[in-house]
Amino acid sequence: MAGHANEVNAEEAWGGNGSPFRISYGKQYMWFFLMSDALTFGALLCAYGFFRHSTQSPWPVGEEVFNAMPFLGGGFPLLYVALMTFILIISSVTMVLAVEAGHRLDKKAVIKWMTLTVIGGVFFVGSQAWEWYHFIHGSHFGAYLTAEGWGTLVEFDAAKELAVFDFHHGQAPKGGAEGWALFEGNMAHIQGANLIQNEYAPLIPQFANLFFFITGFHGFHVLTGVVINLIILINTKKGVYDERGHFEMIEKVGLYWHFVDLVWVFVFTFFYLV
Amino acid sequence: MLRDDLYKDEAYAKAAYHDEEHGQAVRKTIFRVTMLLTAITIIEVMIGAFVKQYVGGVQEGYWSAVKWLFIGLTLVKAAYIILKFMHLGDENRDFRYMLLIPYLIFIVYLAAVLLIEGASVGRTLFGS
Structure with missing residues (x-):
């Protein structure tokens, strides 16, 4: 932990031989980088807010769009993304434990916690890949433009003339003869999502665009973080930091890793919850 | 050749050293913050999954209160991550x-x- 730095007298500081902030060069500039990166993410989320406030059709509801689990199918609102969030929080915890071990010059503990952090990061990136795969491929039957508006076809059997539509936003699904009539008279069909159209919000293509942009940009940060963590882990194993006499590098990459977690906290709130 | 960022800043990096006793206190804080972050996340997901934003296609009147609650909880989480995990509170x-x-x-x-x-x-x- 920093902040234990000793006081300086003004003469010494003015001589240019110390940081006015009592912090090392590398850490200070990591913070500056993170602040500029935070502005980028802040701007992306504000752009999301702009589109959300400018659209007149209702924005898709998080728990209605993201309700699937791998291997289990639908019906689990927000459970998967909650799991992803938890994985990222835990890998943040293992990171801060690695930093703490570094402050005690405990190389073995640093290696242990850094390894767990890398594993957590890999799991998160993998989860995001699944989330994207599922988002791009969409629901089983896709969405149809019916006389009642856009609805997702949740059950379908042509032989039995069965078609059940989910119109979302807390509306009751429509099935039976009414559902089949809606299906017979459908005017358009969208399955999955791309940058031009998406079945979750057929009237708001920006919904998928922002999803790809923001979670993609964040996922790329996580991937970068995993690579950087791996490099630092290898350096630790090789004994680079023993030679240097301090483990501040762990603290610097830790800052980046926590930042990635911090961004996810906001993405999670604005994309999935609000 | 020694890089100046390594030797000049050594004092700051080494000022962060602590012993096992102090380490225990730090780990205790980490544990507490972890519990808090997990609890907030669970509360958020529960509200997100079970409090309905729309009923019958109409947005509920209480939703703006829920929205501000989410934003408030997020800011609490963010503050703990920045101040405790990133140690900005100690700078x-x-x-x-x-x-x-x-x-x-x-x-x-x-x-x-x-x-x-x-x-x-x-x-x-x-x-x-």
Whole structure:
């Protein structure tokens, strides 16, 4: 932990031989980088807010769009993304434990916690890949433009003339003869999502665009973080930091890793919850 | 040749050393913050999954309160991550304010401008 730095007298500081902030060069500039990166993410989320406030059709509801689990199918609102969030929080915890071990010059503990952090990061990136795969491929039957508006076809059997539509936003699904009539008279069909159209919000293509942009940009940060963590882990194993006499590098990459977690906290709130 | 960022800054890096006793206190804080973050996340997901935003296609009146609750909980989480996990709370006070104050001023301004402008653009383009 920093902040234990000793006081300086003004003469010494003015001589240019110390940081006015009592912090090392590398850490200070990591913070500056993170602040500029935070502005980028802040701007992306504000752009999301702009589109959300400018659209007149209702924005898709998080728990209605993201309700699937791998291997289990639908019906689990927000459970998967909650799991992803938890994985990222835990890998943040293992990171801060690695930093703490570094402050005690405990190389073995640093290696242990850094390894767990890398594993957590890999799991998160993998989860995001699944989330994207599922988002791009969409629901089983896709969405149809019916006389009642856009609805997702949740059950379908042509032989039995069965078609059940989910119109979302807390509306009751429509099935039976009414559902089949809606299906017979459908005017358009969208399955999955791309940058031009998406079945979750057929009237708001920006919904998928922002999803790809923001979670993609964040996922790329996580991937970068995993690579950087791996490099630092290898350096630790090789004994680079023993030679240097301090483990501040762990603290610097830790800052980046926590930042990635911090961004996810906001993405999670604005994309999935609000 | 010694890199100046390594030897000049050694004093700051080494000032962060602590012994096992202090380490235990730090780990205790980490554990507490972990529990808090997990609890907040669970509460958020429960509200998200079980409190309905729309009933019968109409947005519920209480939703704006829920929205602000989410934003408040998120800010609490963010504060704990920044101050405890990233140790900004332990850094020099001037450094802390230099990072946080400009950022907060700018982002609050940007968010306010874009959200107000977004609503206005929506009204202009799509009516209602």
